[in-house]
Amino acid sequence: MLKPAEMIARLRRARRLVHEIHVGTDIPQIQSILRHADQNLHWALWNLGEIDELRPDLPGSVKPAARAKPKPGARKRAKKR
Amino acid sequence: MPRWEQHTAAARRSLFWNARMERMPRAELDALHLAKLRGLVAFVYERSPYYRRKFDERGLKPRHIATLDDYKRLVPLTDKQDFIRLQSERPPYGDTLALPFDLVAHHVETSGSTGLPLAIPLSAYDTERYGESWTYGFWAHGIRPEDSFYFAFNWGNFAGFWSCYYGARRMGCRVISGGGADSQGHIKNILRLKPTVLISTPTFALRLATVAKEMGVDLRDSSIRFTYHAGEPGPFALPAMKRQIDEAWGADSGELLGIAEIEAFAPGCPERDGVHVNEMNVFAWSMNPATGAEVGDGEVGENIITSYTNSAQPLLNYRSHDLVRSVGGCACGRTWRKLPGVVLGRTDFMVTVRGTNVYQTAVENLLGEHTGVSPFFQLVLEHADGNDRMTVEFEPDPAVARADWDALARAVGDRIHKALHVRLEVNPMAPGTLPRYDLKTKRIIDKRPKELRRELDR
Numbered sequence: 001m002l003k004p005a006e007m008i009a010r011l012r013r014a015r016r017l018v019h020e021i022h023v024g025t026d027i028p029q030i031q032s033i034l035r036h037a038d039q040n041l042h043w044a045l046w047n048l049g050e051i052d053e054l055r056p057d058l059p060g061s062v063k064p065a066a067r068a069k070p071k072p073g074a075r076k077r078a079k080k081r
Numbered sequence: 082m083p084r085w086e087q088h089t090a091a092a093r094r095s096l097f098w099n100a101r102m103e104r105m106p107r108a109e110l111d112a113l114h115l116a117k118l119r120g121l122v123a124f125v126y127e128r129s130p131y132y133r134r135k136f137d138e139r140g141l142k143p144r145h146i147a148t149l150d151d152y153k154r155l156v157p158l159t160d161k162q163d164f165i166r167l168q169s170e171r172p173p174y175g176d177t178l179a180l181p182f183d184l185v186a187h188h189v190e191t192s193g194s195t196g197l198p199l200a201i202p203l204s205a206y207d208t209e210r211y212g213e214s215w216t217y218g219f220w221a222h223g224i225r226p227e228d229s230f231y232f233a234f235n236w237g238n239f240a241g242f243w244s245c246y247y248g249a250r251r252m253g254c255r256v257i258s259g260g261g262a263d264s265q266g267h268i269k270n271i272l273r274l275k276p277t278v279l280i281s282t283p284t285f286a287l288r289l290a291t292v293a294k295e296m297g298v299d300l301r302d303s304s305i306r307f308t309y310h311a312g313e314p315g316p317f318a319l320p321a322m323k324r325q326i327d328e329a330w331g332a333d334s335g336e337l338l339g340i341a342e343i344e345a346f347a348p349g350c351p352e353r354d355g356v357h358v359n360e361m362n363v364f365a366w367s368m369n370p371a372t373g374a375e376v377g378d379g380e381v382g383e384n385i386i387t388s389y390t391n392s393a394q395p396l397l398n399y400r401s402h403d404l405v406r407s408v409g410g411c412a413c414g415r416t417w418r419k420l421p422g423v424v425l426g427r428t429d430f431m432v433t434v435r436g437t438n439v440y441q442t443a444v445e446n447l448l449g450e451h452t453g454v455s456p457f458f459q460l461v462l463e464h465a466d467g468n469d470r471m472t473v474e475f476e477p478d479p480a481v482a483r484a485d486w487d488a489l490a491r492a493v494g495d496r497i498h499k500a501l502h503v504r505l506e507v508n509p510m511a512p513g514t515l516p517r518y519d520l521k522t523k524r525i526i527d528k529r530p531k532e533l534r535r536e537l538d539r
Contacts, residue, residue, distance in 0.1 A: 043206075043209065049102065049105075051116050054120050054392060057206075
């Protein structure tokens with residue numbers, strides 16, 4: 001059995017391959033199928049605990065601004081509910 | 082290429098749809114939640130005008146969320162009424178969308194039981210993820226890809242059926258729509274097409290059992306091996322309901338807790354006494370609805386939910402108005418938060434009448450606005466023929482002539498029907514006959530057997 005890290009590495013590689021084909025074809029049908037494939041590969045990564053992006057298909061949704069360290073004192077500036 | 086099996090023999094033996102995540106230690110789950118929530122907050126701040134405005138009003142920036150506690154305290158609560166108002170101001174979705182309109186692949190709605198239905202836009206990816214919670218529950222219940230599903234529903238816009246369909250598709254099962262059939266038609270379809278899983282509301286499963294009996298059909302001899310329910314208090318909330326359904330169908334009943342606009346977020350526990358929050362798809366915590374403070378493990382509080390999977394119309398710190406007792410740990414081995422007894426009550430009392438959720442507050446609001454209705458009214462709940470029934474008893478205003486009472490009652494009934502999509506019996510009562518209360522007025526007269534009420538309504 002593959003270890004989770006090995007599954008994750010292969011899934012990431014698969015996404016890169018899918019993307020290569022997507023940008024390398026102009027057949028709408030194939031692009032559409034590949035988009036679904038990428039969503040499913042992303043979903044498999046999510047369900048292995050890999051969460052570096054909320055959606056696979058939007059620039060900017062990937063950003064873990066989320067993961068940036070807050071500046072000291074920044075939290076105090078946000079009003080509590 | 083090698084031929085693929087859907088699942089290997091080892092996978093088929095698994096008691097879990099995803100054992101690694103369903104049994105993940107709490108500290109790891111919480112670390113995942115924090116990373117997801119921070120990503121989600123950044124996403125909505127960047128993409129949703131609604132959330133950007135709410136955050137800016139509070140001086141809140143995504144970088145301020147450094148802990149789960151920050152998230153609970155700083156991210157504003159959201160409520161269905163906010164979204165309905167924004168949508169009605171600028172249909173169909175107001176400024177609640179976080180995705181370009183062309184990524185909305187499926188439009189569904191809530192049932193409209195609290196008034197106007199809430200529009201729910203879903204992207205194609207959202208629909209895939211929405212269905213996954215059902216699949217966790219199906220697998221835990223013993224359902225496998227060779228099973229086949231019969232949906233005893235009409236296929237309208239209501240989100241719940243569709244999400245269940247997505248889940249059955251994910252598992253790879255045969256799906257049979259019961260759309261367009263009446264109760265006898267459903268029975269005939271089941272006998273002819275031989276599905277192994279019935280999907281319906283719990284009261285409709287009992288209704289079908291009654292109709293089958295009238296037809297001379299014993300459903301215990303049918304192909305159905307499992308029944309699975311949502312939409313109203315079901316077998317894991319009401320032991321009496323579980324016993325009745327299991328006996329009528331000769332099958333194992335299951336239950337999932339969902340909220341249409343959030344997702345099907347809490348699949349049933351194989352212990353059959355509650356549901357588990359799907360912590361891959363949502364983050365949930367419990368709040369004292371009176372104070373806004375978080376309540377401790379095992380204490381009753383309002384379930385506050387954040388969905389990771391509705392990216393078209395994200396819902397953060399969403400008030401469910403469901404009162405739950407959330408506990409950690411379960412004999413089944415799942416570490417996901419468990420809600421024993423499912424929903425124990427409502428912050429705004431709700432009852433399900435002929436499959437429609439009716440809220441006390443919604444009926445009260447309609448009565449309060451209606452000309453000719455005095456402030457003296459009550460809602461009487463009874464249980465008959467497997468269904469909850471609500472009767473409105475009201476005193477007409479003294480200025481209304483006795484001869485006009487029946488017409489007034491009909492007008493009130495029509496108004497309720499139009500607004501809430503349910504026909505209630507409305508009875509005018511002579512002025513001075515309904516009880517008066519010195520302190521808080523008691524509007525609900527609950528005559529249902531205790532075992533058929535939610536725990537906190539008993």
